[in-house]
Amino acid sequence: MKSYALSLLAAALLLLGSCKKEADVIDCIEPSVSALATLIAKHEVPVQQFSILPGTSSNIKTAAGYQIYVPADLVRIDGGRLSTSPVQVQVREITNRGEMIFTHTPTASGRRLLESGGMFNITFKQDNQPLQLSSNSSLIVLTTAPRNLSTSEGMRLFMAQPDSVNSQQVGSWTSLPVQAQDTTTRIFTQTTTPGTPASGSWVRLSFGVYNYNLQGLNWINCDRFVTATPTTVVRVTIDKPAVNNSNTRTFLVFNTLNSVLMPNLNYVSGDVFHEYGVPVGYSITAVVLHHDGNQLYFGKQTATIAANQQFRPTLRAITEEELVSEIEALK
Numbered sequence: 001m002k003s004y005a006l007s008l009l010a011a012a013l014l015l016l017g018s019c020k021k022e023a024d025v026i027d028c029i030e031p032s033v034s035a036l037a038t039l040i041a042k043h044e045v046p047v048q049q050f051s052i053l054p055g056t057s058s059n060i061k062t063a064a065g066y067q068i069y070v071p072a073d074l075v076r077i078d079g080g081r082l083s084t085s086p087v088q089v090q091v092r093e094i095t096n097r098g099e100m101i102f103t104h105t106p107t108a109s110g111r112r113l114l115e116s117g118g119m120f121n122i123t124f125k126q127d128n129q130p131l132q133l134s135s136n137s138s139l140i141v142l143t144t145a146p147r148n149l150s151t152s153e154g155m156r157l158f159m160a161q162p163d164s165v166n167s168q169q170v171g172s173w174t175s176l177p178v179q180a181q182d183t184t185t186r187i188f189t190q191t192t193t194p195g196t197p198a199s200g201s202w203v204r205l206s207f208g209v210y211n212y213n214l215q216g217l218n219w220i221n222c223d224r225f226v227t228a229t230p231t232t233v234v235r236v237t238i239d240k241p242a243v244n245n246s247n248t249r250t251f252l253v254f255n256t257l258n259s260v261l262m263p264n265l266n267y268v269s270g271d272v273f274h275e276y277g278v279p280v281g282y283s284i285t286a287v288v289l290h291h292d293g294n295q296l297y298f299g300k301q302t303a304t305i306a307a308n309q310q311f312r313p314t315l316r317a318i319t320e321e322e323l324v325s326e327i328e329a330l331k
Helices: 002-015 035-041 097-103 178-182 207-213 320-329
Strands: 020-022 025-027 048-052 058-061 067-070 074-076 087-094 112-126 129-133 138-142 156-162 170-175 186-190 200-206 220-225 231-237 248-254 264-266 272-279 283-291 296-304 309-311 316-318
Touching (some): 035 283, 067 087, 138 207, 231 248, 283 320, 296 320, 316 320
Antiparallel strands (some): 048 087, 058 067, 067 138, 074 129, 112 129, 156 170, 156 220, 186 200, 231 272
């Protein structure tokens, strides 16, 4: 277990950092809470609350149809004894592209594109004290396949890494070591008939993986690498003055994959967001959200990715309600 935890830590450190460097352009700013960030956060996926009896195995069904099998032997992180009070289970789940946008969960591992078969975050508390899995126990999650999932082949488990600008948000994903997935932590695809999308994934999280992941953002993602080549850089130009990471967000929504990328601002050009390693040949909708302090703006543009793809969406004034409708239409 010690060597496994060290392997996870080493993998995490490779992806952590306070700055991002792309093609000799450094993107490094201090976290800030802007009006746009606050607006987006209002519509992130909600926390679902469940109550179960302590010391009893339980089965929970979520809004998206996930089945969560909770073991009986949960323990307090501080080592204290469980009381007779109900155990509170908090669940968040992301299955579509609109939820990825609102909850800031881009599907990338480093510069490699991922396609998500479903993300989830599960925590336990009793009497406001956090709980974890006891030694030799495991958490079982049976997911339901997203409707936009193109294929379930090559799925494996990833855990979230913090964003360099805002450490409370997902910036990237790191794959759990293969040896862990082959032994104590596993993912098995549940398929229907050949040629149809997967009906879901059976995920077993060992106590070591689950307890270790509690120290971070605690998101688990069933993903596959999108291995299409060649890849290219995609640029999104914003036709507004004084563009920065606080007042502008850009997204690349894959129309045939359950995938979303979030380009970074290039401070040399000042109004251009870049994303590297984007596979050529996919249909993508570039989405731009901008807030000038008084008015919210929205723009989108769809194209099939070619080498050195350029987007320049036309921005229009929009209400918050209209924005929600536009993003939900992308899911």
